Each structure stands twice: as C-alpha cells, then as structure tokens.
Amino acid sequence: MIIFHKLFYLFVYLLKCLPWFILYGISNFVYYVLYYVVGYRKKVVYENLTNSFPDKSKKEIKKIAHQYFRHMSDILVEAICEEKMVAHYQKHMSIKNPEILEKLYTTGKSVLLIGGHLGNWEWLGVTMQQLTPFNAKGVIKPLSNPFFNDYIEAIRARHSSGIIPFKQTIRV
Incomplete structure (x- = not known):
C-alpha cells in the first residue's frame, strides 16, 4: 500500500x-475509465436520475448520466490540482453584491451561505476564503476510502478556516 501512496503522490x-x-484531456480519459471500464456507481446514478426525473426517457437519462460522469471527472482533476485552482479562482468564481457580505462582517453578523453541488464545489471553498472577510467553513461528508479522504481533507484545510463533518450538523 505504501508503494501505491508514493505512486499516487508522484x-x-x-x-x-x-x-x-x-x-x-486527462479528465476525459478518467471519465471513460469511470463510466465504461470501472462502472463506478453507475447503477446508483441511473437509479437516482430515474427517480428524480420520472418523465425523462431512457435516452435523456443516459445523456444526463454521461454529463454527470464527465463533470465528476473534471471535479476530480481540478481538486487534485488545487494549487492551480487557487491561482486561477478569479477566472472561475465571483460574488455578486459583495458589499452585502462586507456590511454584515463590519457589523459583527454571522452569515450562513448554502450551496448545492453545482459546478465545482471545491472552487467555492477556495473562493470564499479569498473573496470574503469571513472565516469560511464547509460541511463535508467523508469519503469511504480513508487514504483519499485524508488527501482531500488536507487540500480543503489548506484553503479554508475549517471543515465541519456532516454528522456534526443540526438536522431540521
């Protein structure tokens, strides 16, 4: 396993x-491997899409599934190359009406921003810390693989003031 870890970091x-x-281009290759070779979570993705979009045809569901796997491959490559993300975040992210956040900050108010998994949520974590005066914290759900979970958490910790495990949040 140590050899795998060394090869991964290389x-x-x-x-x-x-x-x-x-x-x-590498992301396109990763997409191909995930979708066609490994079939990573393919059944789950199709079931979720079919349940979420009961009016869509099988052809439309298949198209959305392909888009999902392409998107996830992009996110994976972008997350691995997070130093490049930090250098280029301004090209990809902006905050509309930043004066609202600045006013809340100067008056000592806390802010809760909620976002979905749209675009690359890893960019959001980097950007919030760069573009706002707030101590941004992200809610995360751990990955099932401990090695990759530790790797991704270390990346997130470098660019935010904290992460909150999903199980430590309040359910409403």
Whole structure:
C-alpha cells in the first residue's frame, strides 16, 4: 500500500505541472475509465436520475448520466490540482453584491451561505476564503476510502478556516 501512496503522490505532482488543456484531456480519459471500464456507481446514478426525473426517457437519462460522469471527472482533476485552482479562482468564481457580505462582517453578523453541488464545489471553498472577510467553513461528508479522504481533507484545510463533518450538523 505504501508503494501505491508514493505512486499516487508522484502522479499528483506530475499532474500539477501540466497546463489546464492537458488536464481536461486527462479528465476525459478518467471519465471513460469511470463510466465504461470501472462502472463506478453507475447503477446508483441511473437509479437516482430515474427517480428524480420520472418523465425523462431512457435516452435523456443516459445523456444526463454521461454529463454527470464527465463533470465528476473534471471535479476530480481540478481538486487534485488545487494549487492551480487557487491561482486561477478569479477566472472561475465571483460574488455578486459583495458589499452585502462586507456590511454584515463590519457589523459583527454571522452569515450562513448554502450551496448545492453545482459546478465545482471545491472552487467555492477556495473562493470564499479569498473573496470574503469571513472565516469560511464547509460541511463535508467523508469519503469511504480513508487514504483519499485524508488527501482531500488536507487540500480543503489548506484553503479554508475549517471543515465541519456532516454528522456534526443540526438536522431540521
């Protein structure tokens, strides 16, 4: 397992040296492997889409599933290359009406922003810390693989003032 970890970190280091257009080419390869070779969570994705969109045809569901796997592959590559994300966040993210947040901050108010898994939520964590005066914290659900969970949590911790495990949040 130690050899795998060393190879993974070498692979990540090499990835970070590549320009974005090559990284997105690699993302296309990752998509192909996840969807066609491994079939990672394919059944779950199709079941969820079918339940969420009962009026959609099988062809439409299949198209959405392909888009989902492409999107997840992009997110995976972008998360691995988080140093590049930090350098380029302004090209990808902005806050509308930042003066509202600034006013709340100067008056000592707390803010709760809620966002969904739209776009790349990892960009959001980096951006909030860069574009707002608030100590941004993200709610996370741990990954099932401990090695990859620790890796992703370390990335998130470098660019935010904290993460909150999902199980420690209040349910309403």
